[in-house]
Amino acid sequence: xxxxxxxxxxxxxxxxxxxxxxxxxxxxxxxxxxxxxxxxxxxxxxxxxxxxxxxxxxxxxxxxxxxxxxxxxxxxxxxxxxxxxxxxxxxxxxxxxxxxxxxxxxxxxxxxxxxxxxxxxxxxxxxxxxxxxxxxxxxxxxxxxxxxxxxxxxxxxxxxxxxxxxxxxxxxxxxxxxxxxxxxxxxxxxxxxxxxxxxxxxxxxxxxxxxxxxxxxxxxxxxxxxxxxxxxxxxxxxxxxxxxxxxxxxxxxxxxxxxxxxxxxxxxxxxxxxxxxxxxxxxxxxxxxxxxxxxxxxxxxxxxxxxxxxxxxxxxxxxxxxxxxxxxxxxxxxxxxxxxxxxxxxxxxxxxxxxxxxxxxxxxx
Numbered sequence: 001x002x003x004x005x006x007x008x009x010x011x012x013x014x015x016x017x018x019x020x021x022x023x024x025x026x027x028x029x030x031x032x033x034x035x036x037x038x039x040x041x042x043x044x045x046x047x048x049x050x051x052x053x054x055x056x057x058x059x060x061x062x063x064x065x066x067x068x069x070x071x072x073x074x075x076x077x078x079x080x081x082x083x084x085x086x087x088x089x090x091x092x093x094x095x096x097x098x099x100x101x102x103x104x105x106x107x108x109x110x111x112x113x114x115x116x117x118x119x120x121x122x123x124x125x126x127x128x129x130x131x132x133x134x135x136x137x138x139x140x141x142x143x144x145x146x147x148x149x150x151x152x153x154x155x156x157x158x159x160x161x162x163x164x165x166x167x168x169x170x171x172x173x174x175x176x177x178x179x180x181x182x183x184x185x186x187x188x189x190x191x192x193x194x195x196x197x198x199x200x201x202x203x204x205x206x207x208x209x210x211x212x213x214x215x216x217x218x219x220x221x222x223x224x225x226x227x228x229x230x231x232x233x234x235x236x237x238x239x240x241x242x243x244x245x246x247x248x249x250x251x252x253x254x255x256x257x258x259x260x261x262x263x264x265x266x267x268x269x270x271x272x273x274x275x276x277x278x279x280x281x282x283x284x285x286x287x288x289x290x291x292x293x294x295x296x297x298x299x300x301x302x303x304x305x306x307x308x309x310x311x312x313x314x315x316x317x318x319x320x321x322x323x324x325x326x327x328x329x330x331x332x333x334x335x336x337x338x339x340x341x342x343x344x345x346x347x348x349x350x351x352x353x354x355x356x357x358x359x360x361x362x363x364x365x
Contacts, residue, residue, distance in 0.1 A: 001049040007072055010040055010051060011086045014075070017055045020082030028107045029094065034079040035107060039268045040072040073268065076108050158253065158360070161275045165249040168279045171317050173234060173307055174241050181313060182234070193223040233306045244303070248283070254357030255282050255298060262352050264343045265334035272330050280319050281327035284308060290332065292339050295346035297353070 005013075015023075028035065041052040043063045050059020053075075061067070076085045085093060087108040094106040104110060172178065197216050204211045236244065256278050260266040266273060282298065287308060289300030314321050338344050 001051075002047060004042060004044075004049055004069065005051060007074060007086045007088075010053075010072060010075060011084045013051065014038070014053070014055055014077070014084045018077075018082045018084065022081040023083045026078070026081045026083055027094070028078045028081075028083055028085060030106060030109055033081070033107075036077050036079050037073065037108070037269055038075045038077050038084075039264060040075050041068055042070045042072065043067040044069045074108070074110075078107075161253060161256070162249055162360075164276060165252050165279050166245050168276075168319075169245045169248050169283070170241070172280065172283065172309060173244070174236070175317075177316060178234070178309060181309065181316060189224055189226070193220045196220070196223050233303070248286075248301075248304075250357045250361045251286075251299075251353075252279055252282055253360045254353040254355075257356045258297075258349055258353040259331060259334050262344055262349055263334040263338040264341065265330070265337060273327070273334075277323050277327040278331070280314070280324055281331055284311065284324075285328060285331060290335055292335070292346045295350060297335055297346050297349045 038053055041063070043050050043052055043059055043061070045059075045061040045067050048059075048061065049069070050061065050063070052059060052063050074087045076087060077083070078085070085091065085107050087093065087105050087110050091105060091107075093108070095103050096106050097103055197220050200216060200219060201211060203209070256273070256275060259273055259278075260270050283304060285298050286301045287305045289296045290298035309317070311321070311324070314324055335349065338349075339346055
């Protein structure tokens with residue numbers, strides 16, 4: 001190919017390569033179909049252009065960062081039927097109005113324009129803009145002369161992430177809400193143990209059997225141990241709590257930056273990993289760790305394995321269970337696909353997270 005291919009040409013070539021028979025008559029919608037954003041790269045070498053993406057043969061030359069000309073982010077594919085869609089302001093996708101009164105494509109979810117309003121009043125045509133923090137992003141990383149420190153770690157966004165992470169970790173592990181839930185769990189376990197012992201007593205009385213007190217004690221203790229008691233694990237001093245929260249905050253920021261900057265899915269669709277939902281999801285992944293090829297990319301934590309609450313109680317901590325599950329699955333998907341597609345290696349992911357966490361430890365905490 002002697003010129004840069006247009007998005008329409010890319011879609012045509014993908015459609016011919018996939019050659020799905022279920023495309024005819026199918027109308028895609030993100031509520032009914034599973035839509036995937038295809039990562040499309042255009043490379044050039046000696047005047048020859050090639051397309052690098054799934055379903056197409058690789059270009060006839062070696063692709064690298066030096067040959068990369070452009071990246072197309074507006075190509076989507078319906079994984080249910082194999083239909084390919086190029087999303088733009090004039091695409092054939094249906095339109096709907098979202099909660100912000102903006103018109104979005106029903107296939108990609110991309111917003112293009114505000115809702116048309118038929119009114120002579122000027123204020124009725126105004127749509128409230130999305131609030132954004134317009135402060136200096138390097139507000140906390142300037143020296144006395146106003147020069148920015150070239151660490152690229154300590155900025156306003158990272159500082160906000162630190163505060164949010166500390167709040168979520170404290171809420172899940174050491175908050176009064178957690179203490180009350182653990183106390184209620186102990187009372188329920190104690191009541192169940194007593195009922196079990198009383199049931200054994202009534203059985204002995206009805207059948208004129210001599211009560212075996214050692215058997216009653218064994219039943220009581222065994223039932224008490226059926227549910228884990230985290231009271232001793234979470235009983236820490238204020239200094240110990242601050243140190244634990246600090247350590248896990250550093251690690252979480254390192255893992256977040258790793259997913260965003262070193263995985264294919266994180267770079268192409270960073271909106272899937274907002275930090276507020278990333279924190280609880282990654283904490284629960286750290287219970288068992290994330291391991292590939294014998295290397296722990298997300299290290300395993302014995303303390304979190306014993307200390308984190310049960311996932312069915314997350315609503316008590318104002319954490320949405322469906323959003324939490326989706327975020328956890330996306331983190332695993334991003335790491336798995338990046339390693340399996342040879343985009344990166346487990347050791348590189350682990351080393352990048354550790355390096356960024358060490359920078360964060362020196363500069364933001």
